[in-house]
Amino acid sequence: MYKMLVIGLSAGGMPLVKQVLAALPKDYSLAVAIVAHLPQGYESNFAQLLDAVTDLPVTTARDKQPIVAGHVYVAPPDYHLLVEKDSQFTFSLSEDEPVKSVRPSIDVLFKSAAEVFESGLIAVILSGANSDGADGMAAVKQLGGLCMVLNPLDAEFSTMPNAVIRQVDVDYIAGIEDIISLLVSVDEKL
Secondary structure, three states, X not given: OOOEXXXXXXXXXXXXXXXXXXXXXXXXXXXXXXXXXXXXXXXXXXXXXXXXXXXXXXXXXXXXXXXXXXXXXXXXOOOEEEEEEOOOEEEEEEOOOOEOOEOOOHHHHHHHHHHHHHHHEEEEEOOOOOOOXXXXXXXXXXXXXXXXXXXXXXXXXXXXXXXXXXXXXXXXXXXXXXXXXXXXXXXXXX
């Protein structure tokens, strides 16, 4: 049974993640965590931009914040976002060095979420212009999670999805509409 959805995006990914969130039903049963490499100026209002398109509550993740199903959390600017399991599932924030020149890093979120949720994790990579996310997706696959990547032909910037496909035998390479259908249908089967 899936517990969490993690989404990574960079250049060209903003319209796609908005499309995904707009399509998720208001009673979606998975918690959603998003790491985006954002240009200056978008960082501070990323949660508000996403909140405007979805019925799910969207917030910027805080350190030690409990993870709640049916909520969307975005990584704050200049912090890595990690998932931890103590007595409950929580987020932690880190100012560790950038990974692949970025902070927050998709790899960091995906790896930590994979270690906590294992086969209960769904990971999605959208458009982007670097290879962040490939190592994290490899960890998701290795620990039994479900791996989806946007078809590089549908990505405005195909470097990120191509890097994932080269490194990981993902479960789905699909267009955005098919990814949305998969995410909704997975929830309906729970």
